[in-house]
Amino acid sequence: MGGAEDKDSNPVILERFIAVCGGAESRIAVIPTASRLDDTGERYVRLFTELGAGHAASLEYKEREDAARPDWLAYLREATGVFLTGGNQLRISTILGGTDVARTIRTANARGVPVGGTSAGAAILSEHMIAFGRSGATPRAGMVSLAPGLGLTNRVVIDQHFRQRDRIGRLLAALAYNPFAVGVGLDEDTAAFINADDVVEVCGSGAITVVDASHIEHSSMDEASEGDSICMTGIRLHVLTEGGRFDLHRRIATPPGREPVD
């Protein structure tokens, strides 16, 4: 989720997240570590409960030593869904990186438990995370800083508040380093649901921007100096709205209501 998802009048994204976690049977672990506000976790617990989740609890990891709490680890191991809130993604990686909490989330996801997040909580999910960067449409050397995330997939690099904060330049700069991954830029109130076959489906009022650099012909990233515009040729770009899909294996985009074509 790209941040600022609708929580009141039309909460389709949160409702769909609850549904994939098991609906009335779900037990959702909320991890508010990215946020410095005291009530972020409890706010999502109330939201999930009001919207029909079976159970939800906020695991308030604030320091690295919290990661060893057995009661929270037990809840996490039994959870049918995990949700990471917004805030600063570096708080999640510095506080939970290399701990049993990170291992438990990876193991759960590998056996099919949905793991989602909004804003910083979306950025942290992939192996290569955009830690911070500058706005602007043109990729420039040094405008983006990557850090290791939770590592649920290395197929995507995720960016959020995408249109609202003019971030296509930094997503392109991230892919210029190494074009093997797919860039996924999430608008606010918009989510990318990735299924077990690595097909992304769009949900929400905005769009996701998919940047496929696997056929890039040339990039000047290796010779660019700090602040230089980066030359990149041969990038494929897709803007997908509600119901649109992108197959991360076959790299095929399908508009809403159509069938995938090879």
Added chain:
Amino acid sequence: MGGAEDKDSNPVILERFIAVCGGAESRIAVIPTASRLDDTGERYVRLFTELGAGHAASLEYKEREDAARPDWLAYLREATGVFLTGGNQLRISTILGGTDVARTIRTANARGVPVGGTSAGAAILSEHMIAFGRSGATPRAGMVSLAPGLGLTNRVVIDQHFRQRDRIGRLLAALAYNPFAVGVGLDEDTAAFINADDVVEVCGSGAITVVDASHIEHSSMDEASEGDSICMTGIRLHVLTEGGRFDLHRRIATPPGREPVD
């Protein structure tokens, strides 16, 4: 290999690399993509041949379109060892990232083919690669830039010319983002051989510096501003010389001539 490995009077590192690749039966694919010099690849071909390799060939990938050359891919698929030269690691990731060459190297390594490199060629091997950064002993926010590498392992972050270029600060800064990986700082003329059980063994005239941040108690990375010194507590550090070992799974360091202790 941390760069500047002895090629003349005492080439123990290159000899050991040839030995693990099969010695007189070896076929070594040299990839000089990091270098902008014309003779880097052929120089290593001559060196490997003189030092007893069965065969060696330089695959001169200079543009992304070169990655499709069938004769070079065929050589790479049959190789019993792959060697990446020094230069600029971002040339390797921008030119070979996401291509059949990168996939073939990963597949070969997964079935047991040794893949090694010196300097930039060492940095590129891991999932999280130090792309560039600044010197200095103290970790500071923004002093290191990470990029996705070849992804043969995500257990280590590799730095090179380690003592010679005063790089412990940038290695600590890289681990401050997310302490799950182990930092391996390679001095010049020094190599870390990682075996199939993920045990590192040191070879060469210098040392390797192992930074284990898995027990870090606190880091201020998430709240540091550009250029600020980063507070990090509870890091374990080992300096290992020829014959010293480090078990990447159990995180145990063993001095030369000793047996591992739990």
